[in-house]
Amino acid sequence: MSKDFQNGFALGLASGGVVEVADTTEMDALENLIDESGVLDSTERTVSEKVGQLIDKAAWENVWYEVSENIQNANYLFRNYQGVTIPRTNLINATSFGRFIQNSNVEYIDYYIDTQKVTSFQYGFAYAASLKRIKGVNTSKASQINGIFMDDNLLETIEEPLDFSSVTQNMGLAFGGCHALKNIKFVAGSINLSVNITSANLTDESIQSIIDGLVTVETAQTLNLNSAIALTEEQKATINAKGWTLAQ
Amino acid sequence: MIIEKQTVLKADEGMTLTNGEAFGKVVYLGRNDSADNWHEITDEEAEKLQEQAGGMNGE
Numbered sequence: 001m002s003k004d005f006q007n008g009f010a011l012g013l014a015s016g017g018v019v020e021v022a023d024t025t026e027m028d029a030l031e032n033l034i035d036e037s038g039v040l041d042s043t044e045r046t047v048s049e050k051v052g053q054l055i056d057k058a059a060w061e062n063v064w065y066e067v068s069e070n071i072q073n074a075n076y077l078f079r080n081y082q083g084v085t086i087p088r089t090n091l092i093n094a095t096s097f098g099r100f101i102q103n104s105n106v107e108y109i110d111y112y113i114d115t116q117k118v119t120s121f122q123y124g125f126a127y128a129a130s131l132k133r134i135k136g137v138n139t140s141k142a143s144q145i146n147g148i149f150m151d152d153n154l155l156e157t158i159e160e161p162l163d164f165s166s167v168t169q170n171m172g173l174a175f176g177g178c179h180a181l182k183n184i185k186f187v188a189g190s191i192n193l194s195v196n197i198t199s200a201n202l203t204d205e206s207i208q209s210i211i212d213g214l215v216t217v218e219t220a221q222t223l224n225l226n227s228a229i230a231l232t233e234e235q236k237a238t239i240n241a242k243g244w245t246l247a248q
Numbered sequence: 249m250i251i252e253k254q255t256v257l258k259a260d261e262g263m264t265l266t267n268g269e270a271f272g273k274v275v276y277l278g279r280n281d282s283a284d285n286w287h288e289i290t291d292e293e294a295e296k297l298q299e300q301a302g303g304m305n306g307e
Contacts (some may be wrong), residue, residue, distance in 0.1 A: 243274060248272045
């Protein structure tokens with residue numbers, strides 16, 4: 001299904017059921033999925049009526065989860081989305097992921113987004129001014145994550161550990177503007193390039209996870225933390241022993 | 249644990265140290281880094297640069 005249709009479908013159901021479709025083949029495909037899902041009984045309905053009846057949240061999300069497995073390009077998928085959370089979306093086959101919830105009202109995402117094939121998350125969750133927490137996202141194959149959470153000014157929590165072990169490109173702005181960030185974790189030894197995590201609100205656990213996340217480097221790399229973060233001498237020594245410059 | 253002597257850079261009053269990407273009042277140089285990579289800018293310049301780095305909001 002085309003990106004525009006996916007966007008329209010998602011936005012339409014979020015706003016109360018009005019779905020505009022430019023391509024009848026896409027509507028046919030949707031109707032087939034709805035019929036095959038068995039969610040609705042066999043009473044004859046128009047496709048629009050079927051879609052309208054999927055306003056029932058559980059039914060809609062079952063169909064959407066099945067549809068979304070086909071998505072390869074998840075760029076802008078929930079841009080401008082009005083809901084406070086997005087429906088459970090299967091991105092296991094996605095290869096692109098950028099500006100996913102840009103300018104949306106999304107406040108939280110309570111399921112892990114398994115983007116196991118995505119290699120670029122540039123501006124992935126960026127410009128989501130309402131976002132406060134996410135369960136997590138699979139960045140294990142990502143070579144590019146710069147700006148992934150750029151300007152998510154209310155973001156406090158990323159629950160599951162982030163894996164930056166495959167990153168090869170500049171990621172200094174991955175957390176730019178994340179002034180509210182408190183809870184973040186990294187897979188140990190997965191941070192290999194300079195990173196700025198300058199929230200003054202990081203928990204002690206988060207700070208230690210960042211330090212544990214650093215690999216030992218052989219080139220000049222910098223960990224930039226807020227000056228208000230009080231590191232122990234042992235933590236500073238660990239950062240130094242791994243070859244990192246610490247800027248606060 | 250052996251703690252080797254480490255070079256620490258401290259910015260003057262009203263100034264911020266930067267290497268073009270990171271910003272701080274105090275910089276603990278790693279063994280692969282050099283003081284030549286860092287220079288001072290005013291706090292106002294630093295704040296402006298950091299805001300601009302975020303800058304594309306939306307597009």
